[in-house]
Amino acid sequence: xxTPPPTIDPDxxxxxxxxxxxxxxxxxxxxxxxxxxxxxxxxSPLALRENLLLFIEDDISLLExxxxxxxxxxxxKVEYLDVLDSDQLRARAAATGANVAGVPELIHHVGDLDSVxxxxxxxxxxxxxxxxxxxxxxxxxxxxxLNPGGGYFLIIPDKRYCFDHFVAESxxxxxxxxxxxxxxxxxxxxVIEHRALTVHNDQRRHWQGDHGNPERNxxxxxxxxxxxxxxxxxxxxxxxxxxxxxPTFRSIVTTLRELGLIGLEIxxxxxxxxxxxxxxxxLKRPD
Numbered sequence: 001x002x003t004p005p006p007t008i009d010p011d012x013x014x015x016x017x018x019x020x021x022x023x024x025x026x027x028x029x030x031x032x033x034x035x036x037x038x039x040x041x042x043x044s045p046l047a048l049r050e051n052l053l054l055f056i057e058d059d060i061s062l063l064e065x066x067x068x069x070x071x072x073x074x075x076x077k078v079e080y081l082d083v084l085d086s087d088q089l090r091a092r093a094a095a096t097g098a099n100v101a102g103v104p105e106l107i108h109h110v111g112d113l114d115s116v117x118x119x120x121x122x123x124x125x126x127x128x129x130x131x132x133x134x135x136x137x138x139x140x141x142x143x144x145x146l147n148p149g150g151g152y153f154l155i156i157p158d159k160r161y162c163f164d165h166f167v168a169e170s171x172x173x174x175x176x177x178x179x180x181x182x183x184x185x186x187x188x189x190x191v192i193e194h195r196a197l198t199v200h201n202d203q204r205r206h207w208q209g210d211h212g213n214p215e216r217n218x219x220x221x222x223x224x225x226x227x228x229x230x231x232x233x234x235x236x237x238x239x240x241x242x243x244x245x246x247p248t249f250r251s252i253v254t255t256l257r258e259l260g261l262i263g264l265e266i267x268x269x270x271x272x273x274x275x276x277x278x279x280x281x282x283l284k285r286p287d
Contacts, residue, residue, distance in 0.1 A: 001122065001151040004055065004268040004282050005044050008032050013043040040207060040274025047270040049126070049155050052280045056153055060121035063109075063145060066128045069093045069102035073124060079108040081116060113141035121147050126155040127278070130242045133186055135252070136179035139262045143285055151267060152283040159243040161206040162277040163198040166214040170242045172255045178241070179261075185236045191229045194239035196221035203277035246271050246279050253283065 005012075010028040013036060014020045023031060032043045045051040053072055056062065061077045068089060071080065082089060085107050093100045109116050123142055132138040142152050159165060199212030228237065244252075246269050256262045267282040 001149055001267070001282075001284060002055070002057070005046060007268055007270055008043045009045070012045060013041065016041050016043075037271050040272060040276075042273050044268075044270050046268060046280050046282075047273050048276075049278065049280060052153060052155065052270075052282075053124075056122055056124065056151075061119075061147075062122045062124060063116065063120045065113075065123065065125040067104055067107075069099045071102070071104055072126055074104075079120070080104050080106070081109040081111075081113065082107045083111065085110050113138065113145060116141075116145050119145050119147045119150075121150045122153060123150070124153045127157055129154055129156055130240045130244065131238060133183035133241055134178050134181075135175050135242060136256060136261050137182070139253075139256065139264055139283075142283070143262060143264050146285040148285055149287045150285050152264065152285075154281045154283070155278050156244055156249065156281060157240075157277055158245055158272045158279050160245060161203045161272060163201040164240060164243050165199055165206060165211045167193050167197050167240075167243045169248050170244060170252070171248075172252055175242075175252055175256070185234060186239050186241055188226075188229050190239050190241050191237055192222055192225045195225035195228065201277070204275045206277070207275050246281075249279075249281060 008029050010023075010025040013028050013032050014023060016036070020028060020031065032041065036043060042048065046055060056073065058075055059077065061079075062073055063079050063081055064071055064073055065081050067080045067082060071078075084092065086103055086105060089103045089107065090100050092098075093103055123146060129135070129138065146152065157164065159167065159169060196218060197214060199214055205211075250266060250269050253262070253264065253266055257265060264283040264285060267284040269281045270279055272279045
């Protein structure tokens with residue numbers, strides 16, 4: 001994997017505003033941390049998903065997780081992992097009004113990462129890691145399927161700017177509890193949070209400070225979540241398990257590495273751009 005640009009690139013940040021042009025590198029970094037970050041000013045090219053995707057070389061082997069009907073990468077060295085095969089994904093796309101033609105012709109691995117029996121130079125996931133019941137197990141499996149020096153490229157919803165705004169940020173205690181229980185399905189708590197404690201998903205409104213009303217129809221939505229969980233009888237319900245921001249994600253990954261639970265290291269975590277509801281990150285399997 002190529003060395004990614006720094007989390008705060010002074011040249012990129014200075015280019016965002018002519019008034020910043022006279023700041024030296026240290027001053028530009030300090031200014032971004034004090035003022036630009038919370039305003040969503042782009043301080044690195046890889047803060048934008050389109051640039052993250054361009055950063056991934058086309059001539060390397062890559063596994064994309066959860067492409068559904070809009071894979072982010074295509075090519076002869078790209079393989080896909082999803083919970084459904086191609087025919088099932090096309091049926092799902094037709095049922096939901098999504099783009100049937102966009103479903104990859106072949107889903108190379110159906111199920112979860114445990115079923116992947118080869119290694120890759122890179123793994124890519126977009127809005128997928130927050131759905132993993134056991135985050136530690138997921139990262140361990142990512143490490144297993146990565147070649148030494150390979151990168152895990154992630155696009156992750158920032159809970160502050162999506163429907164998760166009022167749900168509490170995940171902690172290392174939450175992550176370790178899930179791992180100790182070897183979770184493979186989501187808890188009642190996660191189902192209630194996802195179904196009943198969420199708000200609107202308009203990222204522009206969130207950036208403007210309009211987060212909606214978390215109390216709207218609270219009891220009705222909680223009752224619906226309880227009924228859904230009871231009907232599932234232990235089967236998997238697809239909801240968010242993790243509520244992340246760049247600092248939260250950095251802290252969790254760093255602590256898991258220091259505990260010896262994962263070997264992945266942080267290559268870059270990039271704060272979200274204004275009016276977007278996601279941040280980008282790169283984890284690396286050391287050489």
